[in-house]
């Protein structure tokens with residue numbers, strides 16, 4: 001999982017010699033897939049140029065409330081900048097800026113932005129060893145930690161003064177891994193194993209023909225990707241689907257038939273915390289799949305015998321111990337009644353009902369309209385939403401139940 005991918009990161013650069021490392025930090029953040037904007041203190045521009053940072057971040061760099069050199073100067077809105085950010089990293093953070101942050105001073109754009117920020121704030125101090133050890137600096141750190149800000153401790157080594165000790169700004173790689181591990185620790189599904197089935201199954205008639213259905217796999221893939229973004233270790237057992245799985249940390253097991261899906265799912269179920277079966281598994285398969293293509297004979301029809309496939313979800317319900325088990329129900333009539341019966345029969349914790357009678361619900365589209373029925377018989381209907389938002393609702397519901 002790329003923790004910083006897609007995150008909007010505001011980097012605050014203050015006037016310390018380590019400011020030159022801000023260029024590497026911007027580069028690494030962009031490489032992680034983050035969108036980066038930089039705000040600098042006016043003096044920081046003496047250590048690293050805004051041109052370097054704007055080129056690397058591909059965004060304009062701000063350092064004053066107005067662009068003073070420009071006759072058409074516009075107000076740089078610190079509030080907008082602060083609210084834009086998912087994360088604010090101040091690196092390097094000098095003793096001077098940290099002290100001002102601790103006491104609410106806002107005599108430059110960076111400080112005003114800090115005061116307006118609602119997102120998590122990380123700061124990487126950089127100063128000489130005696131400044132780092134000074135009681136007032138320690139007090140500053142405690143005040144900032146008390147505000148909920150995160151300190152990325154300085155490293156030890158040779159300092160700009162020539163002295164050796166703690167005070168060097170943490171290396172850009174260390175800053176990134178520190179932030180990633182803090183974010184991971186706070187994710188609600190961190191360390192949990194989530195098993196998802198998705199897509200259709202194809203039951204072979206002969207080498208070129210099969211019994212299948214219109215499922216695209218989109219709903220299950222959205223669930224798998226959202227679970228992964230919440231820190232889960234996700235295994236996705238996926239029937240034939242042309243929808244790409246963009247999160248490369250998901251363990252995708254490609255299967256074709258219901259039997260293969262059954263085998264794959266049972267391989268992972270014992271150690272699973274949450275199992276979500278969204279696959280549209282074929283209910284019947286030909287008794288024998290022929291090795292050779294069936295030839296047509298003029299004027300003659302064709303019939304062959306079908307037998308039921310194994311019900312994967314029901315088998316998981318039978319073996320359920322600690323797992324939270326979720327099934328889907330696709331209904332065309334008596335939706336609530338049929339879903340409640342399925343929930344009980346298959347020993348589920350939650351069933352997600354889609355009615356084919358609802359506009360915006362179903363297999364191929366990007367939207368779905370669902371109703372949750374949980375094992376306490378609580379019925380929660382939702383509006384038509386994107387499949388990504390439905391995935392979010394499902395996982396939010398599960399998290400609220402497993403944390404309760």
Ligand code: CTP
Pocket residue numbers: 197258277278279280281282283309310311312313314326327328329330331342
């Ligand atoms: N399911 C399964 N294995 C099967 C059939 C269905 O795991 N062989 C799962 C689906 O992934 C879904 C749930 O069972 O989570 C409900 O599927 P659905 O087709 O709506 O219900 P069925 O139990 O097959 O009953 P029916 O087709 O009669 O409505």
